[in-house]
Amino acid sequence: MALDLARQTVARWHSPHLDHAQLLAAAGIEAVILEQPDEAFSRAAAARGIETLPAAAAAGVSTEGLWPGIRNGEGGRRRRDEDVASASREPWVDANGFRIACERALHPERPAVLGYRFQEKDRVVPFETLECGLIEARVGGGNYLLDVEPRYRAALLAGDAKAKEAWQSLGRTVAWLRKNAGLFGRPVIPAITVLVERGYSMDEIANLLYRRNGSPSIRSAAAPPKPDPARIQVLVAAALRSVPPAAWEHAAAGATVVTDAKPKPEWKLLKKEEDRSVYAAGKGQVVAYHSEIVDPSEFALDVIDILTHRRRAARIWNANSAIAVATEGAGPGESLLHIVNYGRPVEEVQGRIQGHFSSAVALRPEAPDTDLKVYRRGTTSEVFVPGLMRVATVRFRV
Known part of the structure; x- marks a missing residue:
């Protein structure tokens, strides 16, 4: 075998x-x-x-x-x-x-x-x-x-x-x-999408966006996704040897592209800050940092702020040592929230996922599947997972 x-x-x-x-x-x-x-x-x-x-x-x-x-x-x-x-x-x-x-x-x-x-x-x-x-x-x-x-x-x-x-x-x-x-391994909800290639800086940006619970979708810079501003709202194209031209198509379509590449002359300057400038580009924007990214942790927080907390794919509370990722579900009308805990067991985890759902079930190795009450919070759905050892998957359905 x-x-x-x-x-x-x-x-x-x-x-x-x-x-x-x-x-x-x-x-x-x-x-x-x-x-x-x-x-x-x-x-x-x-x-x-x-x-x-x-x-x-x-x-x-x-x-x-x-x-x-x-x-x-x-x-x-x-x-x-x-x-x-x-x-x-x-x-x-x-x-x-x-x-x-x-x-x-x-x-x-x-x-x-x-x-x-x-x-x-x-x-x-x-x-x-x-x-x-x-x-x-x-x-x-x-x-x-x-x-x-x-x-x-x-x-x-x-x-x-x-x-x-x-x-x-x-x-x-x-x-x-x-x-x-x-x-498991299903497509990540791509509100924040990161273009990657081999390299330490790029690895650290992806790492810290995971650690900061940005729930990023990771895509190869050699094969960028097509623009879809309703889903890919922030595209990160930083710490790359060369930004693929297709990245700028996302800004033209209405998304925000975050980069450390030099701005293009056709972009219109909207705001200049100490470390970055914001440009209008087509229907969207480009946030261009003035120099290479030296603090991936702060950069990850910046990216989440650009998306805004309201539009985040996933968010958790009461679990400081956990990492959450939101993905598409195994069937229509379904999304999944995966939470991996690297610290001590947590009595209750508050979690949100983008979208409105009517039911949710928590799946954990140490407990039977548990129905959860779903609360609507703006554009998101919120649940409370009653206990987290190492891992929980919350299965949301419309």
């Missing part, structure tokens, strides 16, 4: 023992990549429906990525208060959902699979962060080759209660992701 990197749950595993096969099966692992072949383990794994593969099976998989979760404190340790944001401080979340989106945009011909490894020996991370890596990849339409970091592996094999609890949670989530696979 050939390895299906797009769909199978795959883990890297070293120094295998016969007893490990049952442990891997309990988490829903379907294939294991071994550094060295082990015939006895392979037979035990096969008896439990697990395929064993050589390290070469992961050749070509992107190794870019940061270990997901909250980064703070000395030695990477998480402080007790770090999930709580304030006006002066907010948790810093390492996440890779944007990488999956970029991989899919830039390489549509292949599965978007991440294979980053845990490299920070002095950093202590919660066991459940491994689960976050799989969730963010699958929700975005890709996959992650699970790399059980050394401390987690040692605790798991020693029977540590917390490690076993996290492993059971991983197995439950694997089953949930498999059951709801048809809801």
Whole structure:
């Protein structure tokens, strides 16, 4: 059987023992990549429906990525208060959902699979962060080759209660992701659309727009979408080696294009600010920054302000360590709000999605599907999700 990197749950595993096969099966692992072949383990794994593969099976998989979760404190340790944001401080979340989106945009011909490894020996991370890596990849339409970091592996094999609890949670989530696979990787509602190409600055802009919950649609600069100002209201064409001419067609049609490229002489200056100028261009506008983007985080907030909060595709409250993405649904008259939580469990999450809907259901690995009351808020629909562990998908229907 050939390895299906797009769909199978795959883990890297070293120094295998016969007893490990049952442990891997309990988490829903379907294939294991071994550094060295082990015939006895392979037979035990096969008896439990697990395929064993050589390290070469992961050749070509992107190794870019940061270990997901909250980064703070000395030695990477998480402080007790770090999930709580304030006006002066907010948790810093390492996440890779944007990488999956970029991989899919830039390489549509292949599965978007991440294979980053845990490299920070002095950093202590919660066991459940491994689960976050799989969730963010699958929700975005890709996959992650699970790399059980050394401390987690040692605790798991020693029977540590917390490690076993996290492993059971991983197995439950694997089953949930498999059951709801048809809801993931669907087109993002493109209110904010970002053109991307390979490059650090561009990656960081996409990253921070995700982290700031801008819920951006990521598209290749080599194949820009056609103008549709009713849906693509803000097009980001910044930090590119060359802005494709098709980007300016979006402004002509009535959208706002945000760029750091030099303004065109035919544009009419409307307003000049310290760091940017606003021009009329056709039926729309161009917001042109005077120099290259040096602070992607502030830039992401600027882009959201240009769109306005009223027109945002998605918005969440009470979950400072979560990232939300709004996508099209699996059927007509349906939209989806995906929320991935990188911090501690949240008792209740307030969420909004663009559009008016009459019903909503919250899907979570740890709870039965839950009907939610829907409140109309301007052009959006609002719900309250009663509890968020690692991930929730809210299915809205008209």
